[in-house]
Amino acid sequence: AQSVTQLDSHVSVSEGTPVLLRCNYSSSYSPSLFWYVQHPNKGLQLLLKYTSAATLVKGINGFEAEFKKSETSFHLTKPSAHMSDAAEYFCVVSDQGQGGKLIFGQGTELSVKP
């Protein structure tokens, strides 16, 4: 079975500084990986996805993530945080063994200080 672990439940950064949200995955197959963002009391929005093409994936709002097979990681980064980035972020793996069922991490809450 595949799984995903988000290493930090909460990350706090200052506006204009870099963001790093960490995600490790466990998979017996070549995985499909996603990052979603959720603002309070809202649905989830896709930030980016990795589907075995380029290992560095660019997403919306200046976010990007790098797939590292040797480290089984898919960390999300952004060079400069904006106040509007404050939200909860979910790392997600698609489970090949269950027909592509999405497996969610526990989420990382990002706070951005002025």
Next chain:
Amino acid sequence: DGGITQSPKYLFRKEGQNVTLSCEQNLNHDAMYWYRQDPGQGLRLIYYSQIVNDFQKGDIAEGYSVSREKKESFPLTVTSAQKNPTAFYLCASSARQGMNTEAFFGQGTRLTVV
């Protein structure tokens, strides 16, 4: 506009009542999903459907029921058998259930037992 519509946004239920949450999509997606979100627990899959008139239990189906009579609609009923129904419920859809296929989410329904 294409998308997923959940209603109502807020719902209050008395003990012992059944309530139904609505989910409609106009994206022509085959697969639809219901997730439950509790603080600090990420998203947990309740039920999913890959095709009309067919659905499967997810990880936490007890106390819930669904139907898929139309491609566009996937209502969720929270029955009185669900011991702790207070949560945020998210509906999602995807073009198909499979690898490399991201899900699109509605804005959620917050259910509170009073």
